[in-house]
Amino acid sequence: MPETLFQKVWNAHTVRTLPSGQTQLFVGLHLIHEVTSPQAFDMLRQHGWSVRFPERTFATVDHIVPTTRRTRPFFDLMAEEMTGALERNCRQYGISLYSAEDANQGIVHVIGPELGITQPGMTIACGDSHTSTHGALGAIAFGIGTSQVRDVLASQCLALDPLKVRRIDVDGRLAPGVYAKDVILTIIRKLGVHGGVGYAYEYGGSAIDAMSVEERMTVCNMSIEGGARAGYVNPDDTTFAFLRGRRFAPPDDAFDRAVRWWRQIATDPAASYHDRVALRADDIGPTVTWGINPSQSVGIHEPIDAPADDEAFAFMGFAPGARVEGTPIDVAFIGSCTNGRISDLEEAARLVRGRRVSPRVKALVVPGSQAVSREAERRGLHQTFIDAGFEWRGAGCSMCLGMNTDRLEGRQICASSSNRNFKGRQGSPTGRTLLMSPAMVAAAAIAGEVVDVRPMLAGVPARSGADPAGAGKVSHGR
Amino acid sequence: MAADRSETGAGAVVRAAGTGLPLRGHDIDTDRIMPARFLRAVSFEGLEGHLFEDDRGADPAHPFNDPRYARATILVVNANFGCGSSREHAPQGLVRRGFTALIGESFSEIFAGNSAMLGMPCFVASASDVNRLQALIEASPETPIEARVDAGTAVAGALAIPIALPPAVRDAFLSGQWNPTAMLLDRYDEVRAVAARLPYIAGY
Known part of the structure; x- marks a missing residue:
């Protein structure tokens, strides 16, 4: 069976x-x-x-x-x-x-x-x-x-109790300037914040297959924001290339034997699911949240089309039919378990290089780990961020949840690469969060307001040293 | 203030009785129930004082500010209550405030699981029944409510509504095995056998 x-x-x-x-x-x-x-x-x-x-x-x-x-x-x-x-x-x-x-x-x-x-x-x-x-x-x-x-x-x-499994296929190609974060925000927008209760989400399709492991982590990370307690991608050659040589991965021949087991535990081609959903990657554009839960998002050029949610509109200060594009921001936060890995910082730095953070914005980059931080420093990304006016911080959860001293103040608006836009989430009871990809956060930091990242990407050199299979293979302390 | 039932030892949870607190709204997340700054502690003590602290501050008419509900033990909520962070601090605060059960349209799985581990069932009822119950409590806060795990009904004055728990959770409450640590430690040789068969433990 x-x-x-x-x-x-x-x-x-x-x-x-x-x-x-x-x-x-x-x-x-x-x-x-x-x-x-x-x-x-x-x-x-x-x-x-x-x-x-x-x-x-x-x-x-x-x-x-x-x-x-x-x-x-x-x-x-x-x-x-x-x-x-x-x-x-x-x-x-x-x-x-x-x-x-x-x-x-x-x-x-x-x-x-x-x-x-x-x-x-x-x-x-x-x-x-x-x-x-x-x-x-x-x-x-x-x-x-x-x-x-x-x-x-x-x-x-x-x-x-066991979970049901919902297969979510994302087929097609993501356009430049559209990222894994936009994919998962679009999935949650479509299925709702409690659409996944009782389910594990299995992500697949050509757009997921083409993603690096780090991008897949961004997608799986926010499964819970759609109510799904677990989310996964079947292991494939991208997964194995990511793992090979890592400190706790099986060594040498054992790795090859492990790969045989890992292939066996992937979903069988004829397996049936409790539910299936399909999206076209080509239809997804840069996406931003406007409300107080992660399903309340829109495309960057779209008007807010949500059914009446007076509480969200009142808290955020948006009116129905308004656009998030052009909203002035106070804080820009790049980091978190959603988007604090080396490929996230690389992409944001690519945009930031040679530009300046708007004087009205407090911008910070918080690497997801000390290894990410070291790798970013080896590549010189930290200097790019510092030169542009970002603060370069130590590794941790930081302003994703405002448990340490990194917090919004008053009604500040934060363009954030994190995962939750709940009321009070970033440490100020009245603080406001706009979730988006790290590249979009970088663009907002520079423009001083929420903008479409795509025009800013035009003319920016392609990523150097991009290695889809090994993206994020970073050095570790022993 | 009621003690966490898990601290006083597991026993069967057959019913919850008392007055209600109606809290309207969908998708109320655990950051709102217990803001993260109150997680800055190594114990759960005193969390009951911080329930909905920011919402209460922003809205003097918030039900958790309303003295008519100060002694309520049954919290009546709408859809997807407890979504977001897995922090047990949220149900810990509710238990410590004296709540013994929740009735709602739906709950986040992690929140409902955390609550069950504390002996506090999260009953699911239809949206219309939840609304009727909330309206009844708002009109007459002193109405006694009884929610029964065994019968699957909640009775409040003249209102009787069906309420449900997942079958395994219901059975766990009725048998007194809702705090499963002892069961998980029972027959431990079977656990060791499963571990020994896993390739990543046995060696590839």
Whole structure:
């Protein structure tokens, strides 16, 4: 019987059906960070449980870590307390931790693939909803709450109900200036923020096939914004080329044997799905959000066509029928687990080179990891950004969620390459977020207002050193 | 303030009873329920004081500011409640404020799962029934409500509506096994056997 990757991976990790009727699912990789784990470790200690598979657990600090001064103790005392708690917990239970000073530190969803910890066919859990990112490599990965973090620490298992699978085909070619971010914003616009509840999204079609692994991560990352707890792309030669040689990838001959298994766990050609949706890549243009959830987006030249949502219009200050194009911005943020990887920075820098950030805009680039930061510096991208007037920061989640001191103030409007435009998301209760691709953020930073990136791309030299298979293969500290 | 049921030990959850708090609106995300700056702590203590803090600040008439609902234990919401971030801080805040159940048109899966782990069922009802229940509570906040896991009904005054949970979640509440850690640790040799068969653990 032909099966999807989801079904094969689910079955391979099923321990048994619990008395409740839920599935006991083995978790092949558990990623933890400083914000959703301290209470889980406390619960573990209260019950006298140990960590069953510390070697299958990896930790880093990303959510609250400062992106400015990183000397310890941090100037932000709560960041110090939360980082210290994670350091103590990892030491006590023998868990590998990439703390603030470590060369491998970064956003948990950036470093997993970067280090080759994330691999096809795994089940992956993390106390963060954007864990769906790891599906870009053909893993089944989902976000969990803190009580479930406790369960995975204690048992390496979760009690779950299986998901249905919706196949989303994106066929055709993306035009220059149109990116993976525009694809996923368009999918969410079409299917809604709760259209994916109960589903895993399997992305495919010629446009997805043509994407680098980093671009696929952008797509899978925002699956949860469409309500889908997991999203994935079947592993293929692009995936294998991305993984080969990475620190935790199987070495040498073992890699070739691994590839054989990875090919087997991909969806069978005749597999059936619970639902199918198709989009034409050629129909997608630069897309921006105007509202307070990620489905509230429009093409850059389109008027806002949404049905009456008085709350969103009132909060954002847009009127029905208005255009987002031309909206003055106060802040430009390039970073996050959605768009903080080396190819994102490369593309943004290509636009920025030789131009200046508008004097009315505060612009910052926050690399997704220290490895991304080092690679950007090796390529000289940091200097391009600094010369243009961007701040060049340390790695972390930063202004995606405003948990550290990087926050919007008052009603500021931010052009952001992140994933959520919820009310208050970027740290100011009245702050406003316009989601878009990192290239569009760079264009907005320079213009001082939301603009179509495509005219600015005309005449800009093509990307140098672009290597679709190995994009983002960056050096790591040992 | 009610203690987290998971701290007092699992037991069967058959019903939730009390008065209601109607919170209207679709797609209310966990950043709004519990803004990220209140995640700056290593414990869940005190989160109940920050529920909807920004929404409450922006709107004095917000239901969480309304003294008529101060003692409510059943939160009645609309579609896709709890979407966005997986932060358990959101349901932790609700449990600590004294809520024992939610009734809504639909919930984000992660939010409903996190709530179930705390012994707080998220019942699904039709949009029209949710609206009738919200209207009834708004008209008479003191109306006692009983939501039954076993019967799959909620009764508020003269109003009786069907409410549902996913079958496995319903069974877990009724059998007292909604906090699954002990079950997951039971028969652990089976877990080790599954791990040993996985190529990425056994070795390629």
